[in-house]
Amino acid sequence: MQTLQSLLAHLPKHGADVDAQKAAQAVLKYFNNAAHLHHEDEEQNLLPMLQATARGADATLLAELAPVILAGHEQMDRDWTILKSPLEQIANGAGSTLSASDVARFCDAYAAHMVMEETNIATMAKRLFSPEQMAQLGSAMQVRRGITPALPESQVPEQQAAAVTPAVVDGVVLADLRLDYGRASLTENDVLDDPIAQFGKWFEEAIHAKVNEPNAMSVATVDADGKPSSRIVLIKQFDQRGFTWYTNYESQKGRQLRANPHAALLFFWSELERQIRIEGKVVQTAAEESDQYFYSRPVKSQIAAIASQQSAPIANREQMEVNFDAAAAVGGDHPLRPAQWGGYRLDPERIEFWQGRRSRFHDRIVYLKQADGSWVKQRLQP
Template sequence: MSNALIDTAPDFSQPIAVLKHCHDRIRKQLQTLQNLLSHLPQHGADVDAQKAAQAVLKYFNHAAQLHHEDEEHNLLPMLQATARGADASLLAELVPAIMAGHKQMDTDWSIIKTQLEQIANGTSTVLSTSDVARFCDTYAAHMVMEETHIATMAKRLFSAEQMAQLGSAMQVRRGILPGLPRSQVPEQTTIAVNHAVADGVVLADLRLDYGRASLTEQDVLDDPIAQFGKWFEEALHAKVNEPNAMSVATVDADGKPSSRIVLIKQYDQRGFTWYTNYDSQKGQQLRANPHAALLFFWSELERQIRIEGKVVPTSAEESDKYFYSRPVKSQIAAIASRQSAPIASREQMEANYDAAAAASGEQPVRPAHWGGYRLDPVRIEFWQGRRSRFHDRIVYVKQADGSWVKERLQP
């Protein structure tokens, strides 16, 4: 009933091999299920039976679901974006069958799962032969179809870059920060400032093709704030570098724009909040024109979120609450700095800080020129990168009654 030998899985630089390895593990779990059918009548729900049931439950409750998501959200969409001619025709036939197979297996699993849970805790010896047979037969045929057609097509069509994208998406799904190859990390690429060829690459031709996920109208939630929260949680889980960093674009009284990166501190149905110096450049511009645009870009997930709306200062109570939650040195820095104003030297800045620290004592007081801004959104767009710049864009627009209408935009 148990296997003491631990087989070594391929790494995510070989994503198709990883998927095949998952199939092999599924076959082992299916064999354990079939072994249980003969074991239970003779030995009942003994320790071996309980351990076997627990192993099957653990695998199909978690690992098998990740495997299905790899296929549904990455492998199949990438193939559909790449395949042409006969390959595209074959995919049009196979993909609906694969999706229907996943749904059927989920339904069958929910039936077997209940039986296995009782076996796992030793309270039952009932495991339906017909339920197990249906589940095993469906999975077996499904895996053969995928290995015969889908895996071979992917190995034939995908470039090295696409394989890297698929592998890194699979890692992100498992909470692993992907180790992208050097060619996939734009900030590591050296480019000549005169736009000439550098290392064989022309600046205008430098691009990273996307293909980790797709975005449909059915994928997104009806409430854009809830959808933002869903994507933000996924960015945290994927260990995106500073997922709370956003660009804030403002316009001055003469219509000249500027932008900068700040850190979001709160989001809810009222809007998106950050804190700053009210006398800074952005503060002055927001007084002249209280409209702004926010942008989150999470390259690890090939996603961006664009948010537009009107900006208002937060209440003094809210500003106080956040100010006094900050480290004391950050509080002093907010007092000492006339943000965006010229200064002669770093030494002068340090002297200003020391003077503010001496004047503030043990408990600095929030200055009137420092506090929060909240953008009340009227337009929120979710962007998912796709192959050949044929991206997915879903936008929400707020209506006069406060409701949201969503629609797809062309890339």
């Protein structure tokens, strides 16, 4: 900033002399490279790590500051675009004019950003981050700048190690695909006594951290012959009764659940390096609950549920569209929930919380439901 402001004062007296050209070159070098990398540090590492770690007042403050910081990045990028062209002309000796208002606007925005970062963001990170998190953050910043990190390559998500053995997929040996984890830890004292409440706590943190589709879960079922299958569905409700989703009762999973009502759910939130495994017995929800959810859906989604015989073969997409149009013509704006469509609720018997750690030495805390309905928790080895 000082170099840019000094250049602004220098130009009216000396024009684009050698000193002015060197100053312009220095400003261009920094803001074309280092400043952009600094923005990426915040957007791709620092802020997401803080959002996954901050709690209480820190989380509230971060929720207020993060949008301001991101908007500041965009504003500084726009202001820099305005300054860049005249600076390039000065650096080449082809121009000698800078707008004082453009320089002032850019410098003011940059100074305000630095104050916010140093006063709040950086101090919060130093206070909240573990030594492992600080090391991972520093290594990610080094990789972004082409510097060999202090951590082993396997512990730096931003670094892709080159394959040294014959390729399997796109030049990458599948056995070498691994990321080491280090955002957080999980102890017996970290988790709540009630696993449903603990699930709610982690789910809220996943939403706060802007995890991609935190409500997406794998549902694994087994048919009458003991053959398993799994698919991704969206959880729609969870409470002390269990975990609820909606589907067609005549689908593959519906038929399998009739034959074997036990199932397993899996949530994986890579952004937080967490997964939750849930196992138990599945029952259909009451018709009133299925109605309530069905009629809360968009009308076209209701029609799609009516038109589709889920998991059944069909000749082509065109036939599906014909079926949809036919269902829409009958149902109109108020289609009725078909009897074969409704909810399933898994009553959990086992819930495991998994937090990724370095060197595959992960943290695992499992809750087991007892005969009286109470829960016992214990640590499992990774």
